Amino acid sequence: MPRFLRPLTRAVTYTRWLHVLVGCVAGLTCASVYGMSEAKALDLVVGFFVLPVPLGVAAGLVPAMRRAEGLQARLMLFPGAHARGAAGPHDAEPAGPGVSVMPSASWNERCRTALWLVLRIEAGSATGFVTFFLMGQTLASIGAAAQERTTDPALFLPALADGPWWTDALLVPAPLLILLGFVVAVGHFMAAVAGRLLGPSPAQRLAALEERTEQLLERNRIARELHDSLGHALTVAVVQAGAARAAADPEFTDRALEAIEDTGRHALEDLDRVLRILREDGQPGRQRPTLADADRLLDFARTSGVKVEAEVTGPVDRLPGPVSREGYRMLQEALTNVLRHAGQVPVRVQVAADDGLLTLDVRNTLPAPTAPTGRGGSGLRGIRERATLLGGRAHTGPHDGDWRVRVELPLA
Template sequence: MPPFLRPLTRAVTYTRWLHVLIGAVAGLTCSSVYGVSGASVVDLVVGFFLLPVPLVVAAGLVPAMRRAEGLQARLMLFSGPHARGATGPGAAEHADPGVTVMPSASWNDRGRTALWLVLRLEAGCAMGFASTHLIGQTLALIGATAQERTVDPALFFPALADGPWWVDALLVPAPLMVLLGLVVAVGNLMTTAARRLLGPSPAQRLAALEERTERLLERNRIARELHDSLGHALTVAVVQAGAARATADPEFTDRALEAIEDTGRHALEDLERVLRLLREDGQPARQRPTLAEAGRLLDSARTSGAKVDADVTGPVDQLPGPVSREGYRMLQEALTNVLRHAGPVPVRVQVAAVDGLLTLDVRNALPSPTAPTGRGGSGLRGIRERATLLGGRAHTGPHDGDWRVRVELPLA
């Protein structure tokens, strides 16, 4: 199909036509009151195009009118499920039409809404006149083709009044093609005008940007939650299973299976909580673990074969919620990295909450001085990101022959 004919196959082309014609309702109403039957061209212009302007301007100053116009424009000017082109180029414009559905929040919004209504009025009246006359010309040519001179075919073509019928037959599609071209052109112009006049104000754009930023931050936080929780559980399970197979000790195997079961159960609880947040089903989500439960992480690392020497100082169970929850995840990720990259090696853990500062210090021996650490992944980057968001800092890397993860978070 030629590209210039494609708009004629899309339903949105005709909903735009209807949307433009609806704008002439105010003109029809005022012209009926004013009385333009058999009037001059000046009376027609005054009744249809000028007299309704103060009324539509006053309507545009009503804040709720912007919402109504935005909803109508979204439904009729942009491709959607009702349009045949919804899977083509129209699908993108339906996903983000750039038209707000919020009431006017400022005089700038009211002024743009009033201007939009005036534009709808003028375009609707003009399109109404064009549609009526072009369709009338088509009917006149059809009547002339049937050699029924009840309708004068010379509405736009005076020379055809006494011409042969086959000339009228050839010209029957011409007025319709002109009308359809006007429909496509005016529809595109009104769609562009809607984006400019009914689009969000700078304040609304800023609010939408802030909301999108919040959503992205929340999604990143959820991704970190899943990475830390499931990564820790899988690491413990792999290490425990490998150690149990290597030792072939029934008692050790029982302890390993118990540790795998306990870690898997907590991972499933974390997964259920995260999925509940994503579903937003209104049910209360499980409380995220805090540093008060750090003993579970240390026991899990010990049962995996690591020799953990832990020192906890200060009221860890009384820390502020965000600091305690993020501190738990950082400690979990640090221990997971130990098991994943260094194996069952001695680990020194220090947790101190003193002088308004929470300090996490995790050190472990490297397998060998020349062994690659392999620790440049998203886990350690997540620790640094969490610390930065809480106004703290984190350092990860070799230190005096050990691998060290040190985090400092303000308690304020």
């Protein structure tokens, strides 16, 4: 029984009822203009159900009407912040699933909107009649029970018209329960139809999917940027601070503090640039570093006590922007990986740009106790992801007794 009574405790049941009843306004207006002096059945049908149809079709062909109906449907047909009764895990439904709030962009959408308006008018008129009739029956039963059958409550139960007065008292809740059951059924029906008639077109669904994909890609790119820049800065700071404390040399400590300050400054610039992208404030931000700035990475590594042998060949300063920027981040992550996992070990760096291919090769001695593995964290995975997005490939792992990170990126 609670399962059947649960819809009666949900606010969305009554917002749906109100939404459907609003559709009765068009029928009531047409019926009033048409005139029903004798209230014949044919007049009721013509006034409430026939005359409003052309008006609904004409209104549905207006592009802005689809937006208005979509907003109403989302607000009143589906649970949301306004429908507190839908807070349960088994009752909650998505707020307006598949209901578009964009104006009609094609004749298909206009026709579907027109059909929705006609359906809403017809359902509203029918619901208005049922509501009026059953409410009247309830009031008649209450009056008959209170006056001990001085009035005839048998509006739709003529067989009980001659029964004792207490039968009317027992039947008072019946019309209300029938009405609420009818309202719940109509509300579910209108919510289901709204998703079909007011739902986005295939082109809109594809556009929304593409926009969502772009957002996810942008979020992943920003996450990689933060991981690379801040992770590198923190790693350099930790290594420099540890080396300065172990050396106990004032001159070395000054150099370490200077390196930490410089690294932190660049990290704050990267962070500010990413935050500007997230805020979309339109202010010019600092350009992302490229492989032309690779000397800065190598100097940071050297000041951390790492012996770096670097060899750069080819026109590195004239590489395509995306390749040069992503190549810088890959080199940064490779050096950060050395500092974090191998410590102060010799590193050989080769950067070559020739024959339409950019090659990055970073090798370092692989100490057994602190050896990184091929199942590295998000940094190495980020290198492989960046290379794949640029149409290249990356290999990370042990190679001839060393740890090797090799990246090949096409320049075309």
